[in-house]
Amino acid sequence: MELVTTKELSVLWGISARRIAVLCEENRIKGALKKGKTWLIPKNVDKPYDERHKRITGTIEDYKKIESRYNVIYPDSPNATYTSLLNYSDDLNKPFQRWYRYKEGYSVELVEQLINEYCCKKKGVILDPFSGSGSTLLAAKEMGYSSVGFEVNPFSFFLAQCKLDTYDKELIDQFKKSYESILENAEKCEIEYKLPKLSISEKVFEKNIERYYMTICYLIDAEKSIDIKVKKLLKLGWLACLEPLSNYRKAGNGLKIKKYARPRILTIEDAKIMLLEQYQNIYIDLLKNKDFENINLINDSCMNMNKYLKNNSVDGIIFSPPYANCFDYTEIYKLELWFGGFVHEYADLKKLRCKSLHSHLNGNLNPEVESRSEFLSILVDKLSEKKLWDKKIPKMLKLYYDDMFNVIDQCYEALNINGFCSIVVGNSAYGGIVFPADLILAQYAESIGFKVDKIEIDRYIITSSQQYEITKDAGKYLRESVICLVKNK
Ligand SMILES: C[S@@+](CC[C@H](N)C(=O)[O-])C[C@H]1O[C@@H](n2cnc3c(N)ncnc32)[C@H](O)[C@@H]1O
Known part of the structure; x- marks a missing residue:
């Protein structure tokens, strides 16, 4: 009987190695045995059926069923705590944040609240894989935490670096x-x-x-x-x-x-x-800047996080990735990129686009990926039958979620036991189909071992009346949320 590792089996089954390890721990793979820290599994064993995906067809009932598994907090609930903190506009008059109006950023107060709520340690390391203008790292610095940030766009990296440096x-x-x-x-x-x-x-x-x-x-x-x-x-x-x-x-x-x-x-x-x-x-x-050396800001894609971070080395992760809404940050920030001398030729811009998350249509959409979420596959298949304004959208969504699943895998590895991971994310809609990133990502995170503590909805995304009409019942899933995850084991 040929035995394979979780990594080898993940290629055959099209699910992550971490998910296979969880299935082994739950005794759901026949013949799996643990040698030291490594699981060895019979190569030809049957893939366990995933109960969570029973009869998913992509109808509104499925959204409801998936949502009902989680502790979802709605904006009008008395338990809602982050409402209005997701917005950067409140920070426009705040020290350091007012150095540049980074409208895709969130407030420093949101980060402070998440650290106070979830971080078990008074000192520790906070990570932001998509650091943008540096809000997470700035809040961590103010609270005396060390931090690590990744940012692919050289202008945003430069902005965060200026805000976080120390000046005598x-x-x-x-x-x-x-x-x-x-x-x-x-x-x-x-x-x-x-x-x-x-x-x-x-x-x-x-x-x-x-x-x-x-x-x-x-x-x-x-x-x-x-x-x-x-x-x-x-x-x-x-x-x-x-x-x-x-x-x-x-x-x-x-x-x-x-x-x-x-x-x-x-x-x-x-x-x-x-x-x-x-x-x-x-x-x-x-004049108010604090002397603080323990900030490591890296101008690289967070897809490469594991090259820089040791396993079990961070205590909390807070981030907001680009949403799957076709926004290309290198396009939005092109004046700053060119006038600031961060790009000199169109080829430089192209390289940046290809290094960024697949949240837009301007990158390299050629790679083929196996879907790791049945719910997502069903939604993408339904979308492929629709007439869309760009036929590359289904492929972009597949790659976007694959990138996000990789980021979640790497976050899991980087976190200490009891560490937390909070993701601020917006859902999107194409061809009348809502892609509920908050549910898709929560489901994936759970499948690799995270506990989904809660999903707090901050606001509903207002769409054009035409879009409202076509998304109909699913319209209430068009929203921005904070997914709160904890690594328990
Ligand atoms: C929503 S913004 C983050 C805003 C940030 N939370 C703040 O408050 O300023 C997302 C950021 O992710 C960056 N980004 C896109 N792809 C990336 C990648 N592969 N690795 C790291 N950063 C990336 C974008 O340039 C953008 O600055």
Whole structure:
């Protein structure tokens, strides 16, 4: 009788090695035996039938049945605690968070609340695999926890790095002197400048603003005697004013030309005031910055987390991944990426897109993956029969969930026993079919050994009346939730 490991069997069965280990522990695989820490299983043994997936056909009854397995807290329940904390807008006036309006971020208060509720230790390590603007790490720092973060987008990484660095008095003074001198000299300066190779570069600013804005950048780069951390802060303040000074605004999955009832006339003086206010806010917050060394921010995909993290080395994980809604962060942040010098050629942008989670249609959608969720497979099969605005959507969803399952696997490995993992996620809908990410991910996490403590729904996603009509009963599953998981064994 040939024996195989959980890893080898996972390829044959199309479910994760961790799930197979759980099935072995539950005595559900005939002939499985444990040697040390390794399970050995007869290669030809029958795959156990998964009771949880009995008669799933993708109807609204299935959503209800799956949801009924969990402790689901609705926004109007007296037990709802996170409602309104998912939104970054409350943080716009908060120290450090106001350095850049990262509208996909959540509030520092949400992170504090989750740590207080779930972290068993007063000191420990908090991980965020999708750190974005660094809200999780910032809250962890404020509370005295060490932290690790992964972020694939170099602009977001740069933003979080600036917010989390430590600055002594000398650096803070240097920063103030530098921005005051740059703003004073910029108007008088005559320089030659080149715009990035982005196709819309010429249309980003009105010409007077473009010249002034690019002169500031030139002067920042020309500051040879200042510390690199100060230079980065100057660049960040400058980048934070890019969108407000430009002719574009972030809207949905991309940029739209700003429209005004009356033509907007922006003067150099307006631009100067905007930059000065931005720099002054940074300066005021720097005076409150805490000396804290134990932050490890990594500019890499969280798909590679296991290369950096030891098993059982973190105490809590809090994150919000990109949602499966076709938003491409490299598209939304393309002005910052090009003007900030994080990409120089379209090939650089393409590489970034391929490294990001499969939440959009611009990455590499070629890989073939085995589905690890029967519920998801049924929904994707139903979707494949529909007429969609892009026929690659079913493939994107398969890859998105495969990425997310890999992230959950790696989170499980990285966590200590009794560690917690909180995922802020939004559900999405295509062709009238709702993909309930909160239920699909909770089900998967449970299958690999996590306890699903609760799913708290923060808000319902408001859709167009047309979308509302086609999603009908399933419409109430279009929502943003926090999935709270605990690793018990
Ligand atoms: C919803 S945002 C996170 C916001 C963050 N919680 C905050 O408060 O700022 C998701 C982030 O995941 C990043 N991302 C996408 N794919 C990634 C990957 N494979 N690895 C790491 N980060 C990724 C995006 O660039 C984006 O910044």
